[in-house]
Amino acid sequence: xxxxxxxxxxxxxxxxxxxxxxxxxxxxxxxxxxxxxxxxxxxxxxxxxxxxxxxxxxxxxxxxxxxxxxxxxxxxxxxxxxxxxxxxxxxxxxxxxxxxxxxxxxxxxxxxxxxxxxxxxxxxxxxxxxxxxxxxxxxxxxxxxxxxxxxxxxxxxxxxxxxxxxxxxxxxxxxxxxxxxxxxxxxxxxxxxxxxxxxxxxxxxxxxxxxxxxxxxxxxxxxxxxxxxxxxxxxxxxxxxxxxxxxxxxxxxxxxxxxxxxxxxxxxxxxxxxxxxxxxxxxxxxxxxxxxxxxxxx
Amino acid sequence: xxxxxxxxxxxxxxxxxxxxxxxxxxxxxxxxxxxxxxxxxxxxxxxxxxxxxxxxxxxxxxxxxxxxxxxxxxxxxxxxxxxxxxxxxxxxxxxxxxxxxxxxxxxxxxxxxxxxxxxxxxxxxxxxxxxxxxxxxxxxxxxxxxxxxxxxxxxxxxxxxxxxxxxxxxxxxxxxxxxxxxxxxxxxxxxxxxxxxxxxxxxxxxxxxxxxxxxxxxxxxxxxxxxxxxxxxxxxxxxxxxxxxxxxxxxxxxxxxxxxxxxxxxxxxxxxxxxxxxxxxxxxxxxxxxxxxxxxxxxxxxxxxxxxxxxxxxxxxxxxxxxxxxxxxxxxxxxxxxxxxxxxxxxxxxxxxxxxxxxxxxxxxxxxxxxxxxxxxxxxxxxxxxxxxxxxxxxxxxxxxxxxxxxxxxxxxxxxxxxxxxxxxx
Numbered sequence: 001x002x003x004x005x006x007x008x009x010x011x012x013x014x015x016x017x018x019x020x021x022x023x024x025x026x027x028x029x030x031x032x033x034x035x036x037x038x039x040x041x042x043x044x045x046x047x048x049x050x051x052x053x054x055x056x057x058x059x060x061x062x063x064x065x066x067x068x069x070x071x072x073x074x075x076x077x078x079x080x081x082x083x084x085x086x087x088x089x090x091x092x093x094x095x096x097x098x099x100x101x102x103x104x105x106x107x108x109x110x111x112x113x114x115x116x117x118x119x120x121x122x123x124x125x126x127x128x129x130x131x132x133x134x135x136x137x138x139x140x141x142x143x144x145x146x147x148x149x150x151x152x153x154x155x156x157x158x159x160x161x162x163x164x165x166x167x168x169x170x171x172x173x174x175x176x177x178x179x180x181x182x183x184x185x186x187x188x189x190x191x192x193x194x195x196x197x198x199x200x201x202x203x204x205x206x207x208x209x210x211x212x213x214x215x216x217x218x219x220x221x222x223x224x225x226x227x228x229x230x231x232x233x234x235x236x237x238x239x240x241x242x243x244x245x246x247x248x249x250x251x252x253x254x255x256x257x258x259x260x261x262x263x264x265x266x267x268x269x270x271x272x273x274x275x276x277x278x279x280x281x282x283x284x285x286x287x288x289x290x291x292x293x294x295x296x297x298x
Numbered sequence: 299x300x301x302x303x304x305x306x307x308x309x310x311x312x313x314x315x316x317x318x319x320x321x322x323x324x325x326x327x328x329x330x331x332x333x334x335x336x337x338x339x340x341x342x343x344x345x346x347x348x349x350x351x352x353x354x355x356x357x358x359x360x361x362x363x364x365x366x367x368x369x370x371x372x373x374x375x376x377x378x379x380x381x382x383x384x385x386x387x388x389x390x391x392x393x394x395x396x397x398x399x400x401x402x403x404x405x406x407x408x409x410x411x412x413x414x415x416x417x418x419x420x421x422x423x424x425x426x427x428x429x430x431x432x433x434x435x436x437x438x439x440x441x442x443x444x445x446x447x448x449x450x451x452x453x454x455x456x457x458x459x460x461x462x463x464x465x466x467x468x469x470x471x472x473x474x475x476x477x478x479x480x481x482x483x484x485x486x487x488x489x490x491x492x493x494x495x496x497x498x499x500x501x502x503x504x505x506x507x508x509x510x511x512x513x514x515x516x517x518x519x520x521x522x523x524x525x526x527x528x529x530x531x532x533x534x535x536x537x538x539x540x541x542x543x544x545x546x547x548x549x550x551x552x553x554x555x556x557x558x559x560x561x562x563x564x565x566x567x568x569x570x571x572x573x574x575x576x577x578x579x580x581x582x583x584x585x586x587x588x589x590x591x592x593x594x595x596x597x598x599x600x601x602x603x604x605x606x607x608x609x610x611x612x613x614x615x616x617x618x619x620x621x622x623x624x625x626x627x628x629x630x631x632x633x634x635x636x637x638x639x640x641x642x643x644x645x646x647x648x649x650x651x652x653x654x655x656x657x658x659x660x661x662x663x664x665x666x667x668x669x670x671x672x673x674x675x676x677x678x679x680x681x682x683x684x685x686x687x688x689x690x691x692x693x694x695x696x697x698x699x700x701x702x703x704x705x706x707x708x709x710x711x712x713x714x715x716x717x718x719x720x721x722x723x724x
Contacts, residue, residue: 023628047373048396049679068715069690114373129553135487136562160549160697243552247693264682266396 040272047266052172060273065270072249075279076164080253081232081285083168084143088228092179099180100187114177117266125241128170132156142152157243159257163250171238177232181222186220187213218293225289232284254278310683327357328619333388334362336606339641340440344386345627356619359377363388369396372611378401381613383622387628388606391436392677395723397609398426399679402433404610409463409621410434413629413647417441420646421592423674425724439606439628440637441644443669444505445601446575452585453565456480467591471536474594478545478568488563492537493571494696497687502570505593505602506533510660514673523676523684523721525709534695534702541696551693559672573665576659579641587703590661592668600671605646637660644669680719687712695723 010095041060043053064070099109116124129136134155156162192215198212214221236255238243245252245260249270254274328349332342338359346358361383363371369389371394397403410416410424420441424434448465457479458466466704468474481489493502504514510529516522524530524634540546547566549556558571562582567577576588592601607629610620625631631650637643639656644665651666678684687709695705713720 016432048399068712097412110581131555133556133559134549135547135565136563155548156699157553158548160694160699163552202526244689246496246689247551247697248690248699260682260686264686268375 037258038276041276042070043269045268047262047268050263050265053269056269060269062244064270064273064277069249069252069257073252073254073274074277076250076252077233077235077254079173080164080168080235081229083165084171084219084232084235085225087168088172088176088179088231089225092176092224093183095176095180096183096187098215099147099184101206106138110181112179116174117177119174120239121241123236124170124174128166129242132166134158136185141184158247160247161252163243163247165253167235167238168244170242171231171235174238182220183217184262186217190216222290222293226286226294229285230282233285254281307462317592319520325659326353326355326530326616326619327359327384327614329382329390330360330623331363331368331383331386332360333368333606336388337362339402339637339643341633341636345623345633347628349623353622356438358623359613369393371398371402372629373402376400376611376613377586379613381611384610384614384616385623387439389436389609390604391426391438391607392419392675392681393608394426394436394599395426395677395679395681398435398723399610402612404617406434406437406610406624407622407625407677411438413437414651415647417646417648417669419603419672419674420605420644420724423603424607426677427722427724436527436607436609437624438607438622439634441603441605441646441669442572443601443603443644443672444501444571444663445573445590445596445663446593447561447569447573447579447588447590449561449564449567449579449583449587450589452481452485452564455484463589465589466533467597468594470594471532472605475536475540475545478540481567482545485567487560488541488566489568490546491547491550491557491566491569491571492531493550493554493569494548494692495550495556496685496689497554498550498571499573501602503533503688504675505570505596507536507629508602509593509596509599512595513591514602514675521676522713522720525706525713530706531702534692538695538698538702542698548696551696561594570645573644573661574642576661577638580642580657585657589658590664593663596668600673603669603672603674605674611615657724677723678719679721679723683716683718684713684720687716687718 004085040053042055042057044050044056044059046287047051058251099106099113102109121161130136134140134153140154154162156166163208194216195208195212198208201255234255235253236259239251239256240259243251245256255278257275258278260273261267261274265271330342331345336342350356350358353556363383363386364514368386371536372383376397377400394403410421420438424436424438427433429435450459453459455467456477458480462464466477468477469477478489498694504523507527507529508523510533511524511527512665514524516524517527525634537546542547547556547560551559557566557571558575558578560566561569561575562579564583570593573590576590579588589700608624610617612618629647631654634645634647634650635654638645643657645651647665651662655662689699691705691712693707694700695702700708712718
């Protein structure tokens with residue numbers, strides 16, 4: 001009995017020993033930064049001139065709503081998120097269905113839609129700035145040669161009405177491949193027998209796709225939805241590389257503003273507050289998405 | 299036998315370790331980090347090799363640093379008393395202000411006194427104040443001048459080249475505008491691009507004002523940049539009008555290289571930006587086809603200069619070596635003229651504007667003359683916030699979304715509303 005208890009203790013001791021590195025990693029690199037940055041939201045801290053953060057309670061959470069740039073970046077982020085999410089979910093699903101229907105060359109098309117993900121963003125940014133250049137950009141050149149003279153002289157990234165849509169398009173090009181691959185994996189995991197049975201029952205092409213396959217890939221839908229929400233609200237890299245938030249604040253997003261506040265102005269308390277509000281938005285919309293998909297599944 | 303082998307092996311290993319340690323202890327290392335574009339446009343690696351040859355006990359390493367984010371990285375690193383660098387090369391003094399504000403840089407006043415003849419306009423960019431005391435935590439090693447870079451071939455097509463083959467300089471703003479109209483008629487693109495990119499917006503804004511009234515400071519508050527004078531209003535009105543009428547392009551608003559690329563491609567005949575762009579363009583358009591002219595008034599009132607600097611962190615163990623490298627290599631005639639002879643970067647020492655400059659001699663004279671009565675930007679604690687505010691307000695102005703009066707009034711109001719710290723660091 002005693003030797004059994006000793007053996008149990010020894011076993012659990014060994015287990016803790018093995019768990020310790022992972023635990024330590026989580027504490028040092030995940031838990032501590034999270035807790036510390038949350039603490040910073042209740043402080044004022046100029047990283048250059050202050051020796052330590054100064055406790056101000058909920059002041060940052062109150063005063064942030066009087067900041068014109070925060071309101072502007074919040075609005076831009078939400079507009080971006082709505083359009084990006086709707087388009088990326090719809091088109092990636094359609095592209096996945098099309099690729100699935102192709103008999104030959106599936107791998108080639110999978111690779112083609114996935115390829116932009118591995119292109120470095122700095123390169124993609126420069127590439128799109130050049131493509132959309134008002135004078136010598138390919139896009140305007142095509143428009144002009146098609147006879148759209150007025151559109152063909154537009155500066156897409158420097159125009160208030162088109163800068164944000166341009167950012168949506170560039171982000172779609174960059175990230176749509178991920179959703180396509182998730183959907184494709186889902187579509188191809190649906191048993192042939194289910195589809196055959198539906199076909200025997202006489203379903204049309206579209207009914208097969210949307211009424212038979214779609215309900216069977218709920219988990220993939222949920223995963224893609226979650227990924228897209230995070231991607232949409234965390235939008236940072238594309239505006240950073242292409243417009244730096246301009247013209248004016250037309251493409252300034254929450255993460256970009258948080259980054260600028262932290263590493264341009266060195267106002268760490270305010271930057272952390274913006275980051276936590278962004279995180280709260282992600283959690284809220286992810287919860288909504290899960291709830292919606294759960295209800296649809298029931 | 300086995301014992302003897304073991305003993306001999308031990309002795310060999312011990313001697314090797316001892317020898318390595320002694321060599322290591324004697325060898326001094328100087329670690330240089332530089333912006334990548336500076337490594338490409340200045341002979342930094344060659345200077346390191348020269349320095350090593352002249353000081354065989356010193357090992358010099360040169361590494362590129364991340365261009366935009368290095369201030370943040372250095373802040374974090376140096377505040378933790380760590381460093382991977384003994385000598386930093388590159389960064390404009392106002393950009394380096396956070397490192398100065400956090401008191402992380404060595405005062406280089408002694409080096410400044412030892413280097414003779416640094417031009418006052420360039421040296422002014424590096425002055426900071428601690429209380430009432432002026433000091434130099436950075437030293438400028440190259441300069442740039444804001445000017446109108448022009449394509450002579452297109453100027454000739456527009457009839458704007460005089461009998462001596464020199465571009466005609468507009469005497470006033472009406473004449474300048476009529477020149478733009480002539481250029482527009484012959485150029486494949488707009489006649490002018492003013493550099494409103496995020497990295498030039500400050501210089502372009504105050505450059506026009508300096509040319510018009512000989513000061514960049516507010517007439518009512520001499521510590522503040524001018525956001526209220528008639529000249530400020532006129533400069534904004536003109537730019538808005540030129541873009542509206544298609545005389546000027548707005549591409550630099552989001553693509554900081556827009557003007558430069560179109561100038562190099564021979565599409566836009568005039569760009570208002572750093573002078574070195576016309577020298578760089580000589581590579582593509584031919585030396586005989588590019589030059590510079592002053593904005594109306596700039597010859598008398600001067601323009602804006604800016605610099606890139608060198609600096610030494612206080613946590614560096616090789617501060618003396620770094621100072622020696624600065625004096626012996628970076629301020630040598632060879633190094634200073636190399637930048638001009640290859641990429642048009644200005645020597646900061648007046649004596650180096652001599653016959654050893656291998657091209658653009660005539661323009662070098664005009665540059666030197668203009669630099670001598672040009673001014674540098676002030677350095678504010680809230681510099682970055684002011685820079686972003688300028689972008690936020692000037693972009694809508696340039697795209698005709700708000701009037702010049704609204705723009706200036708918004709800037710003044712937002713400085714207050716955002717509590718932008720306008721405390722001068724210089």
